[in-house]
Amino acid sequence: MEEHEAFVTRAGPDALWRNGGPALTALDIELTERCDNRCIHCCINRPEHDREAQSRELPTGRVLEVLDEAAALGVLGLRLTGGEILLRNDLEQIYLHARRLGMRVTLMTNARGLSSEFASLLAKVPPGEPVEITAYGMHRESYEAVSRVAGSFEEFKRGLALLDAHAIPHVVKGTLLPPTLDEMEELEAWAATRPVVRQRAGFIYWLDLRLRRDDERANERIAVLRLSPREGVAALARDPRARAALRAEALVQLGEPSDRLFTCGIGGRPCLDAYGMLQPCLTLRAPQLIYDLASGSLREAMTEFFPGLRTLRARDPEYLRRCARCFLAGICDQCPSKSWAEHGTLDTPVDYFCEVTQARAHFIGLLREGELPWDVIDGKERVKWLMQ
Protein backbone atom coordinates (compact mmCIF):
# COMPACT_ATOMS: atom_id res chain seq x y z
CA MET A 1 0.00 0.00 0.00
CA GLU A 2 1.10 3.56 -0.57
CA GLU A 3 2.13 5.89 2.18
CA HIS A 4 -0.53 8.48 2.90
CA GLU A 5 -0.26 11.71 4.80
CA ALA A 6 -3.84 11.49 6.00
CA PHE A 7 -6.68 9.11 5.38
CA VAL A 8 -9.34 11.62 6.29
CA THR A 9 -9.37 15.24 5.21
CA ARG A 10 -11.54 17.97 6.60
CA ALA A 11 -12.66 20.09 3.70
CA GLY A 12 -15.13 22.78 2.78
CA PRO A 13 -17.33 21.98 -0.21
CA ASP A 14 -15.23 24.15 -2.53
CA ALA A 15 -12.05 22.25 -1.75
CA LEU A 16 -13.61 18.84 -1.88
CA TRP A 17 -13.41 17.87 -5.51
CA ARG A 18 -10.33 16.63 -7.25
CA ASN A 19 -11.92 16.21 -10.68
CA GLY A 20 -14.08 19.25 -11.23
CA GLY A 21 -16.96 18.31 -9.01
CA PRO A 22 -20.51 17.13 -9.57
CA ALA A 23 -23.20 18.69 -11.74
CA LEU A 24 -24.76 20.49 -8.81
CA THR A 25 -23.43 21.17 -5.33
CA ALA A 26 -25.87 23.70 -3.91
CA LEU A 27 -29.59 24.26 -4.18
CA ASP A 28 -32.07 26.78 -2.82
CA ILE A 29 -35.68 25.87 -2.14
CA GLU A 30 -38.24 28.56 -1.52
CA LEU A 31 -40.78 26.59 0.48
CA THR A 32 -43.46 29.25 0.48
CA GLU A 33 -43.98 32.83 -0.55
CA ARG A 34 -46.32 33.38 2.40
CA CYS A 35 -45.07 35.22 5.44
CA ASP A 36 -46.39 36.05 8.87
CA ASN A 37 -44.89 39.51 8.61
CA ARG A 38 -46.44 42.09 6.32
CA CYS A 39 -43.36 44.10 5.39
CA ILE A 40 -43.90 46.71 2.73
CA HIS A 41 -40.34 46.48 1.50
CA CYS A 42 -40.42 42.75 0.72
CA CYS A 43 -39.92 41.64 -2.87
CA ILE A 44 -41.72 38.31 -2.56
CA ASN A 45 -44.07 38.02 0.42
CA ARG A 46 -47.70 36.98 0.22
CA PRO A 47 -50.16 36.99 3.11
CA GLU A 48 -49.80 34.24 5.71
CA HIS A 49 -53.31 32.94 5.10
CA ASP A 50 -53.31 33.22 1.31
CA ARG A 51 -55.11 29.97 0.56
CA GLU A 52 -54.66 30.21 -3.18
CA ALA A 53 -50.87 30.44 -2.77
CA GLN A 54 -50.85 27.71 -0.16
CA SER A 55 -52.86 25.37 -2.35
CA ARG A 56 -50.28 25.68 -5.13
CA GLU A 57 -47.26 25.06 -2.90
CA LEU A 58 -45.31 21.90 -3.57
CA PRO A 59 -46.55 19.00 -1.44
CA THR A 60 -44.14 17.40 0.98
CA GLY A 61 -43.59 14.31 -1.09
CA ARG A 62 -42.58 16.30 -4.14
CA VAL A 63 -40.08 18.37 -2.12
CA LEU A 64 -38.54 15.16 -0.80
CA GLU A 65 -38.31 13.75 -4.34
CA VAL A 66 -36.45 16.86 -5.49
CA LEU A 67 -34.11 16.53 -2.54
CA ASP A 68 -33.40 12.93 -3.50
CA GLU A 69 -32.67 13.95 -7.05
CA ALA A 70 -30.48 16.81 -5.85
CA ALA A 71 -28.51 14.48 -3.61
CA ALA A 72 -27.97 12.08 -6.50
CA LEU A 73 -26.51 14.97 -8.50
CA GLY A 74 -24.12 15.86 -5.69
CA VAL A 75 -25.83 18.59 -3.68
CA LEU A 76 -24.25 19.08 -0.28
CA GLY A 77 -25.51 22.58 0.50
CA LEU A 78 -29.21 23.40 0.77
CA ARG A 79 -30.78 26.73 1.61
CA LEU A 80 -34.43 26.72 2.72
CA THR A 81 -36.04 30.11 2.32
CA GLY A 82 -39.35 31.83 1.77
CA GLY A 83 -41.54 33.67 2.55
CA GLU A 84 -41.34 32.37 6.05
CA ILE A 85 -40.28 28.74 6.16
CA LEU A 86 -41.71 28.16 9.63
CA LEU A 87 -45.21 28.47 8.13
CA ARG A 88 -44.69 25.09 6.46
CA ASN A 89 -45.92 22.47 8.89
CA ASP A 90 -43.78 19.87 7.11
CA LEU A 91 -40.56 21.81 7.67
CA GLU A 92 -39.23 19.31 10.20
CA GLN A 93 -39.78 16.43 7.80
CA ILE A 94 -38.11 18.28 4.92
CA TYR A 95 -35.22 19.36 7.13
CA LEU A 96 -34.54 15.88 8.47
CA HIS A 97 -34.76 14.36 5.01
CA ALA A 98 -32.15 16.80 3.73
CA ARG A 99 -29.86 16.16 6.69
CA ARG A 100 -30.18 12.40 6.27
CA LEU A 101 -29.08 12.89 2.68
CA GLY A 102 -25.96 14.51 4.06
CA MET A 103 -26.89 18.07 3.12
CA ARG A 104 -25.84 21.00 5.24
CA VAL A 105 -28.89 23.18 5.56
CA THR A 106 -29.14 26.93 5.82
CA LEU A 107 -32.48 27.96 7.32
CA MET A 108 -33.58 31.52 6.58
CA THR A 109 -36.27 32.72 8.93
CA ASN A 110 -37.58 35.59 11.01
CA ALA A 111 -37.64 33.15 13.96
CA ARG A 112 -41.10 34.28 15.09
CA GLY A 113 -42.71 30.89 14.74
CA LEU A 114 -39.83 28.84 16.10
CA SER A 115 -41.11 26.14 18.42
CA SER A 116 -39.19 24.63 21.30
CA GLU A 117 -39.57 21.24 19.56
CA PHE A 118 -37.90 22.45 16.38
CA ALA A 119 -35.19 24.23 18.35
CA SER A 120 -34.52 20.97 20.20
CA LEU A 121 -34.29 19.16 16.89
CA LEU A 122 -31.77 21.71 15.59
CA ALA A 123 -29.70 21.13 18.70
CA LYS A 124 -29.79 17.36 18.28
CA VAL A 125 -29.37 17.35 14.50
CA PRO A 126 -27.46 20.56 13.75
CA PRO A 127 -28.05 22.14 10.36
CA GLY A 128 -24.34 22.34 9.64
CA GLU A 129 -24.70 26.02 8.73
CA PRO A 130 -25.71 28.93 10.94
CA VAL A 131 -29.41 29.74 10.94
CA GLU A 132 -29.94 33.09 9.21
CA ILE A 133 -32.21 35.36 11.18
CA THR A 134 -33.61 38.61 9.87
CA ALA A 135 -33.99 41.31 12.49
CA TYR A 136 -36.42 43.99 11.41
CA GLY A 137 -35.66 46.30 14.30
CA MET A 138 -34.13 46.48 17.74
CA HIS A 139 -37.23 47.77 19.50
CA ARG A 140 -40.89 46.96 19.39
CA GLU A 141 -41.74 50.26 17.74
CA SER A 142 -39.20 50.01 14.95
CA TYR A 143 -39.62 46.25 14.42
CA GLU A 144 -43.37 46.41 14.16
CA ALA A 145 -43.23 49.54 12.03
CA VAL A 146 -41.53 47.27 9.49
CA SER A 147 -43.30 43.95 10.12
CA ARG A 148 -46.71 45.64 10.55
CA VAL A 149 -47.84 42.84 12.89
CA ALA A 150 -48.67 43.59 16.50
CA GLY A 151 -46.83 41.29 18.88
CA SER A 152 -44.29 40.22 16.28
CA PHE A 153 -41.34 41.73 18.16
CA GLU A 154 -42.05 39.65 21.25
CA GLU A 155 -42.31 36.50 19.12
CA PHE A 156 -39.02 37.38 17.43
CA LYS A 157 -37.32 37.76 20.80
CA ARG A 158 -38.83 34.49 21.97
CA GLY A 159 -37.48 32.73 18.90
CA LEU A 160 -34.01 34.13 19.51
CA ALA A 161 -34.18 33.05 23.14
CA LEU A 162 -34.91 29.50 21.99
CA LEU A 163 -31.89 29.57 19.67
CA ASP A 164 -29.76 30.81 22.56
CA ALA A 165 -31.13 28.26 25.00
CA HIS A 166 -30.24 25.45 22.62
CA ALA A 167 -26.89 27.02 21.62
CA ILE A 168 -27.81 26.98 17.95
CA PRO A 169 -25.33 29.01 15.87
CA HIS A 170 -26.98 31.78 13.91
CA VAL A 171 -26.24 34.98 12.06
CA VAL A 172 -28.31 38.13 12.17
CA LYS A 173 -29.19 40.27 9.18
CA GLY A 174 -30.82 43.66 9.12
CA THR A 175 -32.54 45.57 6.36
CA LEU A 176 -31.87 49.27 6.15
CA LEU A 177 -35.16 51.12 6.11
CA PRO A 178 -36.21 54.52 7.40
CA PRO A 179 -37.43 53.12 10.77
CA THR A 180 -34.22 51.15 11.32
CA LEU A 181 -31.50 53.25 9.70
CA ASP A 182 -30.51 54.73 13.03
CA GLU A 183 -30.29 51.30 14.63
CA MET A 184 -27.41 49.86 12.60
CA GLU A 185 -24.81 50.30 15.28
CA GLU A 186 -27.16 49.08 17.96
CA LEU A 187 -27.93 45.95 15.96
CA GLU A 188 -24.25 45.29 15.27
CA ALA A 189 -23.32 45.77 18.92
CA TRP A 190 -26.16 43.55 20.08
CA ALA A 191 -25.34 40.83 17.55
CA ALA A 192 -21.68 40.88 18.58
CA THR A 193 -22.52 40.19 22.19
CA ARG A 194 -24.81 37.26 21.54
CA PRO A 195 -23.28 33.99 22.65
CA VAL A 196 -23.81 31.83 19.61
CA VAL A 197 -23.94 34.34 16.79
CA ARG A 198 -21.41 33.63 14.08
CA GLN A 199 -20.10 36.37 11.84
CA ARG A 200 -20.75 40.05 12.01
CA ALA A 201 -24.29 41.31 11.44
CA GLY A 202 -24.96 41.99 7.78
CA PHE A 203 -27.36 44.41 6.16
CA ILE A 204 -29.43 44.59 3.04
CA TYR A 205 -28.79 48.06 1.69
CA TRP A 206 -30.48 48.07 -1.70
CA LEU A 207 -34.06 46.89 -2.03
CA ASP A 208 -35.42 44.90 -4.95
CA LEU A 209 -38.81 45.57 -6.43
CA ARG A 210 -41.37 42.74 -6.54
CA LEU A 211 -39.61 39.87 -8.23
CA ARG A 212 -42.80 38.55 -9.83
CA ARG A 213 -43.91 41.97 -11.04
CA ASP A 214 -47.18 41.20 -9.30
CA ASP A 215 -47.99 44.43 -7.47
CA GLU A 216 -47.42 47.84 -9.00
CA ARG A 217 -48.59 49.68 -5.90
CA ALA A 218 -46.19 47.68 -3.73
CA ASN A 219 -43.40 48.63 -6.11
CA GLU A 220 -44.23 52.31 -5.63
CA ARG A 221 -43.97 51.87 -1.87
CA ILE A 222 -40.70 49.94 -2.10
CA ALA A 223 -39.24 52.67 -4.28
CA VAL A 224 -40.08 55.20 -1.60
CA LEU A 225 -38.33 53.09 1.05
CA ARG A 226 -35.15 52.65 -0.94
CA LEU A 227 -32.06 54.37 0.38
CA SER A 228 -30.65 56.85 -2.06
CA PRO A 229 -27.18 55.84 -3.30
CA ARG A 230 -25.72 58.65 -1.19
CA GLU A 231 -27.56 57.46 1.95
CA GLY A 232 -26.53 53.88 1.37
CA VAL A 233 -22.88 54.69 0.88
CA ALA A 234 -22.95 56.91 3.96
CA ALA A 235 -24.31 53.96 5.91
CA LEU A 236 -21.58 51.72 4.47
CA ALA A 237 -18.91 54.26 5.32
CA ARG A 238 -19.70 54.09 9.02
CA ASP A 239 -17.62 50.96 9.08
CA PRO A 240 -13.93 51.86 8.77
CA ARG A 241 -13.29 48.53 7.06
CA ALA A 242 -15.90 49.07 4.37
CA ARG A 243 -13.65 50.80 1.86
CA ALA A 244 -11.04 48.06 1.98
CA ALA A 245 -13.71 45.38 1.77
CA LEU A 246 -15.33 46.96 -1.27
CA ARG A 247 -11.96 47.36 -2.96
CA ALA A 248 -11.16 43.72 -2.34
CA GLU A 249 -14.52 42.73 -3.77
CA ALA A 250 -13.92 44.92 -6.80
CA LEU A 251 -10.54 43.34 -7.42
CA VAL A 252 -12.11 39.92 -7.55
CA GLN A 253 -15.16 40.82 -9.59
CA LEU A 254 -14.12 43.48 -12.07
CA GLY A 255 -13.47 42.08 -15.52
CA GLU A 256 -13.87 42.87 -19.17
CA PRO A 257 -17.23 44.51 -19.93
CA SER A 258 -19.35 42.46 -22.27
CA ASP A 259 -22.75 42.25 -23.91
CA ARG A 260 -23.30 38.84 -22.35
CA LEU A 261 -26.44 38.88 -20.23
CA PHE A 262 -25.02 36.62 -17.58
CA THR A 263 -21.53 36.99 -16.19
CA CYS A 264 -22.34 35.30 -12.89
CA GLY A 265 -22.17 31.57 -13.63
CA ILE A 266 -25.93 31.53 -13.97
CA GLY A 267 -27.60 28.32 -12.85
CA GLY A 268 -24.76 27.27 -10.57
CA ARG A 269 -27.05 27.55 -7.56
CA PRO A 270 -30.61 27.22 -8.84
CA CYS A 271 -33.71 27.86 -6.78
CA LEU A 272 -36.82 25.73 -6.72
CA ASP A 273 -39.71 28.11 -6.20
CA ALA A 274 -42.67 27.36 -3.98
CA TYR A 275 -44.66 25.94 -6.87
CA GLY A 276 -42.14 23.63 -8.54
CA MET A 277 -40.49 25.90 -11.08
CA LEU A 278 -36.71 25.91 -11.13
CA GLN A 279 -35.20 29.37 -11.33
CA PRO A 280 -31.58 29.93 -12.38
CA CYS A 281 -31.03 31.74 -9.08
CA LEU A 282 -32.89 32.93 -6.01
CA THR A 283 -34.28 36.07 -7.59
CA LEU A 284 -34.65 35.58 -11.33
CA ARG A 285 -38.28 34.85 -12.19
CA ALA A 286 -38.55 35.84 -15.84
CA PRO A 287 -40.82 33.09 -17.25
CA GLN A 288 -38.65 32.42 -20.29
CA LEU A 289 -35.64 31.65 -18.08
CA ILE A 290 -37.19 29.24 -15.62
CA TYR A 291 -37.47 25.49 -15.96
CA ASP A 292 -40.58 23.46 -15.26
CA LEU A 293 -39.34 20.65 -13.06
CA ALA A 294 -42.68 18.85 -13.36
CA SER A 295 -41.96 18.05 -17.01
CA GLY A 296 -38.24 17.51 -16.76
CA SER A 297 -35.47 16.72 -14.35
CA LEU A 298 -32.93 18.52 -12.26
CA ARG A 299 -30.18 16.87 -14.27
CA GLU A 300 -31.62 18.10 -17.56
CA ALA A 301 -31.96 21.61 -16.14
CA MET A 302 -28.33 21.59 -15.04
CA THR A 303 -26.81 20.00 -18.10
CA GLU A 304 -28.97 21.40 -20.89
CA PHE A 305 -31.28 24.25 -19.94
CA PHE A 306 -29.18 26.53 -17.75
CA PRO A 307 -25.96 26.21 -19.77
CA GLY A 308 -27.92 27.49 -22.76
CA LEU A 309 -28.73 30.71 -20.90
CA ARG A 310 -25.04 31.53 -20.57
CA THR A 311 -24.81 32.35 -24.25
CA LEU A 312 -27.58 34.98 -24.22
CA ARG A 313 -26.58 38.46 -25.35
CA ALA A 314 -28.09 41.83 -24.56
CA ARG A 315 -29.92 43.71 -27.30
CA ASP A 316 -31.28 46.76 -25.55
CA PRO A 317 -29.54 49.77 -27.15
CA GLU A 318 -29.16 51.52 -23.83
CA TYR A 319 -27.62 48.42 -22.29
CA LEU A 320 -25.20 48.17 -25.19
CA ARG A 321 -24.32 51.86 -24.88
CA ARG A 322 -23.82 51.74 -21.12
CA CYS A 323 -23.57 48.37 -19.36
CA ALA A 324 -21.80 46.50 -22.16
CA ARG A 325 -19.03 49.15 -22.10
CA CYS A 326 -18.94 49.82 -18.36
CA PHE A 327 -15.75 48.92 -16.55
CA LEU A 328 -17.75 48.70 -13.30
CA ALA A 329 -20.12 46.02 -14.63
CA GLY A 330 -18.51 43.37 -12.47
CA ILE A 331 -19.50 45.11 -9.26
CA CYS A 332 -22.92 46.31 -10.44
CA ASP A 333 -26.10 44.62 -9.30
CA GLN A 334 -27.53 45.09 -12.78
CA CYS A 335 -28.61 41.70 -14.06
CA PRO A 336 -31.58 40.13 -15.86
CA SER A 337 -33.28 39.59 -12.51
CA LYS A 338 -33.26 43.32 -11.77
CA SER A 339 -34.28 44.26 -15.31
CA TRP A 340 -37.14 41.80 -15.16
CA ALA A 341 -38.41 43.08 -11.81
CA GLU A 342 -38.16 46.73 -12.82
CA HIS A 343 -38.94 46.74 -16.53
CA GLY A 344 -40.22 43.30 -17.55
CA THR A 345 -37.23 42.82 -19.86
CA LEU A 346 -33.92 41.04 -19.45
CA ASP A 347 -31.58 43.82 -20.41
CA THR A 348 -33.03 47.27 -19.76
CA PRO A 349 -30.55 49.02 -17.46
CA VAL A 350 -31.90 49.69 -13.98
CA ASP A 351 -30.97 53.27 -13.18
CA TYR A 352 -31.15 52.79 -9.42
CA PHE A 353 -28.51 50.06 -9.36
CA CYS A 354 -26.39 51.97 -11.88
CA GLU A 355 -26.40 55.00 -9.58
CA VAL A 356 -25.63 52.82 -6.56
CA THR A 357 -22.65 51.30 -8.36
CA GLN A 358 -21.32 54.72 -9.33
CA ALA A 359 -21.69 55.96 -5.75
CA ARG A 360 -19.78 52.94 -4.43
CA ALA A 361 -17.10 53.42 -7.08
CA HIS A 362 -16.67 57.05 -6.02
CA PHE A 363 -16.37 55.85 -2.44
CA ILE A 364 -13.50 53.50 -3.19
CA GLY A 365 -11.76 55.85 -5.59
CA LEU A 366 -12.48 54.03 -8.85
CA LEU A 367 -14.55 56.81 -10.36
CA ARG A 368 -13.95 60.55 -10.35
CA GLU A 369 -16.51 63.31 -10.02
CA GLY A 370 -18.36 63.99 -13.25
CA GLU A 371 -17.22 60.78 -14.96
CA LEU A 372 -19.54 58.24 -16.51
CA PRO A 373 -18.13 54.76 -16.06
CA TRP A 374 -18.93 53.58 -19.59
CA ASP A 375 -16.83 56.45 -20.96
CA VAL A 376 -13.80 55.58 -18.84
CA ILE A 377 -11.06 54.27 -21.12
CA ASP A 378 -8.44 53.39 -18.52
CA GLY A 379 -10.58 51.01 -16.46
CA LYS A 380 -7.88 48.34 -16.44
CA GLU A 381 -5.34 50.83 -15.13
CA ARG A 382 -7.68 51.78 -12.32
CA VAL A 383 -8.12 48.16 -11.32
CA LYS A 384 -4.33 47.81 -11.28
CA TRP A 385 -4.20 50.87 -9.07
CA LEU A 386 -6.60 49.11 -6.68
CA MET A 387 -4.17 46.22 -6.46
CA GLN A 388 -1.47 48.58 -5.26
Added chain:
Amino acid sequence: MADAVRGDVVFTPSDAVVAREIEGEIVIVPLTAGVGDLEDELYSLNETGRDVWRLLDGRTLDEVVDALAVDYDATREEIDRDVRGLLEELLRRDIISAA
Protein backbone atom coordinates in the same frame (compact mmCIF):
# COMPACT_ATOMS: atom_id res chain seq x y z
CA MET B 1 -7.84 3.72 20.77
CA ALA B 2 -5.38 1.30 19.16
CA ASP B 3 -6.48 -1.43 21.58
CA ALA B 4 -10.02 -1.18 20.28
CA VAL B 5 -8.95 -1.87 16.71
CA ARG B 6 -8.64 -5.64 16.75
CA GLY B 7 -8.75 -8.01 13.84
CA ASP B 8 -11.90 -9.82 14.96
CA VAL B 9 -13.98 -6.68 15.40
CA VAL B 10 -16.58 -5.47 12.91
CA PHE B 11 -16.52 -1.72 12.34
CA THR B 12 -19.49 0.04 10.77
CA PRO B 13 -20.29 3.62 9.81
CA SER B 14 -21.81 5.50 12.70
CA ASP B 15 -25.51 6.37 12.63
CA ALA B 16 -24.38 9.88 13.47
CA VAL B 17 -22.88 10.50 10.05
CA VAL B 18 -24.06 10.35 6.47
CA ALA B 19 -21.59 9.10 3.90
CA ARG B 20 -22.19 9.79 0.25
CA GLU B 21 -20.25 8.78 -2.80
CA ILE B 22 -20.28 11.69 -5.22
CA GLU B 23 -18.19 11.74 -8.39
CA GLY B 24 -15.95 9.03 -6.97
CA GLU B 25 -15.38 10.87 -3.71
CA ILE B 26 -16.61 9.57 -0.36
CA VAL B 27 -17.95 12.58 1.50
CA ILE B 28 -18.82 12.20 5.17
CA VAL B 29 -21.18 14.65 6.77
CA PRO B 30 -21.77 14.71 10.53
CA LEU B 31 -25.49 14.38 11.18
CA THR B 32 -25.96 14.73 14.90
CA ALA B 33 -24.30 16.96 17.45
CA GLY B 34 -20.91 16.03 18.84
CA VAL B 35 -19.54 14.17 15.83
CA GLY B 36 -16.14 15.02 14.41
CA ASP B 37 -13.97 17.89 15.45
CA LEU B 38 -16.52 20.46 14.36
CA GLU B 39 -20.14 19.81 13.62
CA ASP B 40 -20.24 21.83 10.44
CA GLU B 41 -17.27 20.19 8.78
CA LEU B 42 -17.23 17.79 5.87
CA TYR B 43 -14.74 14.98 5.57
CA SER B 44 -13.42 13.27 2.51
CA LEU B 45 -11.39 10.08 2.32
CA ASN B 46 -8.27 9.53 0.31
CA GLU B 47 -8.10 6.66 -2.17
CA THR B 48 -7.07 4.09 0.41
CA GLY B 49 -9.75 5.36 2.73
CA ARG B 50 -12.40 5.00 0.05
CA ASP B 51 -11.48 1.39 -0.61
CA VAL B 52 -11.59 0.57 3.08
CA TRP B 53 -14.85 2.44 3.64
CA ARG B 54 -16.60 0.43 0.93
CA LEU B 55 -15.67 -2.74 2.79
CA LEU B 56 -17.12 -1.67 6.13
CA ASP B 57 -20.21 -3.72 5.38
CA GLY B 58 -20.18 -6.19 8.25
CA ARG B 59 -16.72 -7.66 7.71
CA THR B 60 -14.21 -7.89 10.49
CA LEU B 61 -11.01 -5.90 10.26
CA ASP B 62 -9.13 -9.05 9.25
CA GLU B 63 -11.65 -9.73 6.48
CA VAL B 64 -11.27 -6.16 5.23
CA VAL B 65 -7.51 -6.61 5.08
CA ASP B 66 -7.90 -9.92 3.27
CA ALA B 67 -10.15 -8.33 0.67
CA LEU B 68 -7.74 -5.47 0.09
CA ALA B 69 -4.78 -7.83 -0.18
CA VAL B 70 -6.32 -9.21 -3.37
CA ASP B 71 -6.07 -5.87 -5.18
CA TYR B 72 -3.17 -4.06 -3.53
CA ASP B 73 0.43 -4.70 -4.40
CA ALA B 74 1.60 -4.69 -0.80
CA THR B 75 2.27 -7.13 1.98
CA ARG B 76 -0.57 -8.08 4.27
CA GLU B 77 1.34 -6.47 7.13
CA GLU B 78 1.51 -3.15 5.32
CA ILE B 79 -2.18 -3.26 4.46
CA ASP B 80 -3.10 -4.21 8.01
CA ARG B 81 -1.09 -1.27 9.38
CA ASP B 82 -2.76 1.22 7.03
CA VAL B 83 -6.27 -0.07 7.67
CA ARG B 84 -5.75 0.11 11.42
CA GLY B 85 -4.46 3.65 11.02
CA LEU B 86 -7.57 4.67 9.15
CA LEU B 87 -9.98 2.97 11.53
CA GLU B 88 -8.29 4.56 14.52
CA GLU B 89 -8.69 7.95 12.90
CA LEU B 90 -12.34 7.31 12.06
CA LEU B 91 -13.03 6.00 15.56
CA ARG B 92 -11.39 9.05 17.10
CA ARG B 93 -13.74 11.26 15.08
CA ASP B 94 -16.79 9.07 15.92
CA ILE B 95 -17.34 8.44 12.24
CA ILE B 96 -17.41 4.66 12.77
CA SER B 97 -18.16 2.47 15.72
CA ALA B 98 -17.36 -1.10 16.70
CA ALA B 99 -20.39 -3.31 16.16
